[in-house]
Amino acid sequence: MALITRRHFARQMAFAAALCGRPVWAIGESYRLFDADKQDGAPPYPQTIRKLASQIVGQVITPGAADYDAARSIFNRAFDRRPAVIVRCGSPSDVARSLDFAKAQHLPLAVRAGGHSRLGFGMCDGGVVIDLSAMKRVEVDISKRVARAEAGALVRDLDTATQHFGLATTSGGCPTVGIAGFTLGGGEGRLMEKYGAACDNLLSAQVVTVDGRQVEASPKSNPDLFWAIRGGGGNFGVVTALEYQLHPVDQVLSGALTYPPGRIPDLLQAFVKFLAGAPDEMDAFAQLLPSEQGRRLKVDVCYCGDPRMGNDFLRPLRAFKPQDDSVKIMPYLEAQAAGGFLAAPVAHFQTNLFLRELSGAAIAAITTAINDAPATCKAIIVPLRGAVSRVSVTDTAFALREPGYEIDMAGVWNTPAVKAEVVRWVQATRDNLQPFSHGVYVNQLGDTSDQLVRSGYGPNYARLVEIKKKYDPNNVLRLNQNIKPDSASNT
Numbered sequence: 205m206a207l208i209t210r211r212h213f214a215r216q217m218a219f220a221a222a223l224c225g226r227p228v229w230a231i232g233e234s235y236r237l238f239d240a241d242k243q244d245g246a247p248p249y250p251q252t253i254r255k256l257a258s259q260i261v262g263q264v265i266t267p268g269a270a271d272y273d274a275a276r277s278i279f280n281r282a283f284d285r286r287p288a289v290i291v292r293c294g295s296p297s298d299v300a301r302s303l304d305f306a307k308a309q310h311l312p313l314a315v316r317a318g319g320h321s322r323l324g325f326g327m328c329d330g331g332v333v334i335d336l337s338a339m340k341r342v343e344v345d346i347s348k349r350v351a352r353a354e355a356g357a358l359v360r361d362l363d364t365a366t367q368h369f370g371l372a373t374t375s376g377g378c379p380t381v382g383i384a385g386f387t388l389g390g391g392e393g394r395l396m397e398k399y400g401a402a403c404d405n406l407l408s409a410q411v412v413t414v415d416g417r418q419v420e421a422s423p424k425s426n427p428d429l430f431w432a433i434r435g436g437g438g439n440f441g442v443v444t445a446l447e448y449q450l451h452p453v454d455q456v457l458s459g460a461l462t463y464p465p466g467r468i469p470d471l472l473q474a475f476v477k478f479l480a481g482a483p484d485e486m487d488a489f490a491q492l493l494p495s496e497q498g499r500r501l502k503v504d505v506c507y508c509g510d511p512r513m514g515n516d517f518l519r520p521l522r523a524f525k526p527q528d529d530s531v532k533i534m535p536y537l538e539a540q541a542a543g544g545f546l547a548a549p550v551a552h553f554q555t556n557l558f559l560r561e562l563s564g565a566a567i568a569a570i571t572t573a574i575n576d577a578p579a580t581c582k583a584i585i586v587p588l589r590g591a592v593s594r595v596s597v598t599d600t601a602f603a604l605r606e607p608g609y610e611i612d613m614a615g616v617w618n619t620p621a622v623k624a625e626v627v628r629w630v631q632a633t634r635d636n637l638q639p640f641s642h643g644v645y646v647n648q649l650g651d652t653s654d655q656l657v658r659s660g661y662g663p664n665y666a667r668l669v670e671i672k673k674k675y676d677p678n679n680v681l682r683l684n685q686n687i688k689p690d691s692a693s694n695t
């Protein structure tokens with residue numbers, strides 16, 4: 205214990221000296237013998253950081269650097285983490301070197317692509333961040349209708365590149381979400397009823413495994429890994445590039461129908477009926493929003509078929525006389541730019557449950573919850589239907605394959621008092637809806653536990669544990685919705 209404390213102190217001093225621009229102490233490498241098997245988060249020696257910087261094509265950013273604060277900022281401002289080293293990688297080899305560095309230094313490791321994890325998993329305290337944000341090139345093969353994107357690309361990078369050719373694949377509802385975190389966790393978007401989840405359109409991926417190998421994951425190469433990364437998140441390796449199937453997508457009919465306050469149970473029943481008659485081209489989600497006049501329902505739609513026909517399908521929703529109707533024909537990129545719940549980085553807590561149906565009892569529970577909601581909270585109802593629900597549950601790790609509804613409850617804050625209200629409401633709402641629940645969507649969880657992870661993967665959990673044991677037996681990649689290699693695989 206005394207040795208660990210002494211070593212930690214020595215490293216802290218050397219680190220501080222380096223940041224102040226003074227000569228670093230001459231600390232013998234033999235000193236490191238004391239920490240051979242520990243992963244205690246002690247800061248790395250400045251000279252080892254300099255060595256890492258000399259070995260990569262990307263950039264190493266440490267505390268005190270002018271761009272350190274910008275580099276460590278992530279979308280969910282509830283988290284303010286200070287890593288020891290951010291490696292802004294420029295190539296898969298940089299990723300391999302960074303992995304090696306984190307392991308050799310026994311430091312926690314985070315992987316950051318778009319930085320939109322609800323739990324701030326893309327950043328860590330005192331450890332190493334593999335930052336992929338500089339690797340964002342997207343190439344489109346028009347003849348094969350395939351896009352190859354580096355893993356730091358954002359939704360808007362992928363959409364912009366593919367829409368240039370009148371093509372698209374299922375991508376997220378927020379332009380600044382990273383395609384990597386989004387796809388690896390499943391990937392629900394406005395085209396999922398027609399073309400499936402993002403992970404269903406993944407043709408292959410380049411992965412750096414924790415032992416530093418650069419491998420392909422595809423139906424032919426490492427098919428177990430390919431199965432696992434389609435929903436299993438960042439548990440199995442660091443993905444450096446993703447290849448997607450594209451589809452023709454041009455103008456869409458998109459916008460929102462916002463209803464006057466009140467009538468929420470009737471409107472939700474009408475929403476359910478509307479969905480039952482809607483084709484796969486129709487994507488729609490409902491938001492239960494606060495307003496000064498009371499809680500109101502807003503339905504966002506995006507119809508990717510012939511836009512002129514889309515209006516016919518919207519008749520049942522318009523019959524309920526929305527107060528505001530912004531639905532119109534627009535380019536798909538414009539519909540995507542409209543975004544979802546949060547337009548800008550903010551401290552928030554969002555979590556979710558999956559319901560097989562919106563029964564009268566479930567609607568009553570949701571209505572009660574929204575009527576009690578603090579002003580900065582809302583509920584979002586994302587139907588899962590069409591192509592995304594026609595894939596067998598065991599075909600990919602992403603397990604939400606039954607038709608149903610993902611219910612997200614979320615709130616934002618800018619003071620501790622509001623935070624306490626938000627957290628209380630989100631948790632109470634989840635507890636009240638729990639009896640109706642049959643799973644969760646891992647990508648939209650603002651909290652984590654073994655139970656939640658098991659619930660997210662359902663019948664796929666046991667296979668995921670086996671694949672985790674094979675590719676990351678020491679759980680190096682654990683800042684995620686973690687599949688523990690040593691957990692009992694029975695569900």
Ligand SMILES: Cc1cc2nc3c(=O)[nH]c(=O)nc-3n(C[C@H](O)[C@H](O)[C@H](O)COP(=O)(O)OP(=O)(O)OC[C@H]3O[C@@H](n4cnc5c(N)ncnc54)[C@H](O)[C@@H]3O)c2cc1C
Binds near residue numbers: 336384391392393683
């Ligand atoms: C405003 C907002 C809107 C959203 N909208 C949607 C939506 O419409 N549909 C939807 O399905 N989800 C949505 N999400 C959830 C989103 O898909 C997840 O938060 C996702 O993990 C974000 O990915 P990222 O790359 O931006 O995040 P990061 O924070 O960079 O990464 C999240 C985690 O993913 C893993 N990861 C990321 N990149 C890699 C990689 N290259 N290799 C290995 N592991 C990696 C790591 O575990 C990492 O910690 C939204 C989130 C926000 C904040």
